[in-house]
Amino acid sequence: MAVPVYKKYVNMIVRCYPDGRILPLAVYWDTGKLYEIDRVLDIRPAASLKAGGAGIRYTCRIQGRETYIWLEENRWFVEAKGYPEDQDAG
């Protein structure tokens, strides 16, 4: 059975360039762990049908795995696995 996915807003560390570009550097997960982004592979506007939202989608490589992080207006979210109340999910 498919693992349920929900929209999880996350703590982010980002770099804002003088020309207006924004680049995510790390995700601060609520378990207290900091996941550094090795590389941003792609940036494009996209919708997230699984989490329910639309914004700018950053395709990031974190610890060798590709994952999506969205910037929706001024909040960042990811497609997290599990249920919203399940804090350790992801």
Next chain:
Amino acid sequence: MDRVILHSDCNCFYASVECLYHPEIRNKPVAVGGEPKHRHGIILTKNQIAKQYGVKTGEPIWKAIQKCPSLVIVQPNYSLYQRFSQLTRKIYLDYTDHVEPFGIDEAWLDVTGSARLCGGGKEIAQEINRRIKSELGITVSVGVSWNKIFAKFGSDYKKPDAVTVIARDNFKDIVWPQPAEDLLYVGPATKRKLNGIGIHTVGELAEMPQGYLHSRFGKWGDVLHDFANGLDFSPVEKYDSVRAVKSIGNSTTTIRDLKTNEDVKMVLFVLAESVGRRMREQGFKGRGLSVSVRDNQLCTVTKQCKFEEFTSISLEIADKAFWLFKQFYNWYHPIRSIGISVSDFAHDNVPTQIDLYHNEQQKMRMERLDNTLDVLKRRFGNFCVQRASLLEEPSLTRFNPKDENTIHPVGYF
């Protein structure tokens, strides 16, 4: 050379956005509806699944639930829809600067200039359709034609998520067999009249001699004849985010039915103040006034009149609106909702002809008073100063049309 015009229409716009944001209801019948407690209990949009149950836009929520007991009703979130509307327009603007919005979820695009660059109107339409799906997660229907009317026809022709090309070689097969009321600006009243003279399809309308239509419908006859034949030459206006405002209006469905002139007067005051304030904010004065009334049998009447001079004074708008209302309304039924709208604008710095027989000083004082009230309301909130007459029944008048409602229907002309 023919123009290449696109008309893009977001399918079930409000419901699609809500379904995007609530994946858990995506496979259920969903409708976006007003607040039944405040009697705004009608269906604003429904998704495709709800459509199959026969749920209709504009019908009361209780009626929709009778048809479809599992219907999920979502409260509208206008700021979210505005954001999505802006995002769709941003995509359109990648192809042309001639983008003319028609309401919040539709727009015409004139892509004549970029059609060759991008491979043609159909290709652009397909790309827009694909991009909106992947970037925004909602679907659009796009019509492609050489004029705005048939482009709109095309976007209505096949829904959802489709591209329809109506060209000179196929429009007689696609458009003409359709019922006449599918044409823009053929409403129930025109449909009745057309049927009365034996016109049921667009083709029959198109083949009717123009002179005959003119004799029956006046200048609208000419318009209908041109629309049906694809002889619409109106340009797609250039997009600028501050569009030329043609009218400013507000309306409300009151928390209880209005039964007396006094009730109406109170509500008209609230609406006139909101309209006046919005006009002053944008630096307009208007000369045309229209009042629309919907009684509790859901029958709507709209009447218009003119001011003698351009004005933006709330009191003048309210007085004139009340006068107009008393002229036409005969109180057969209590009133469910009422609205006023001011049009025919001039900028508020245009020179005006002073009238010898009117007290101009009084007018200037009123303007100053309105400006002072505007400042007070801006700083301390909408309810910080109110007319004493409104306090007779605060529950009826305590609404703020200026800030609570920002979406208004539009007309083609």
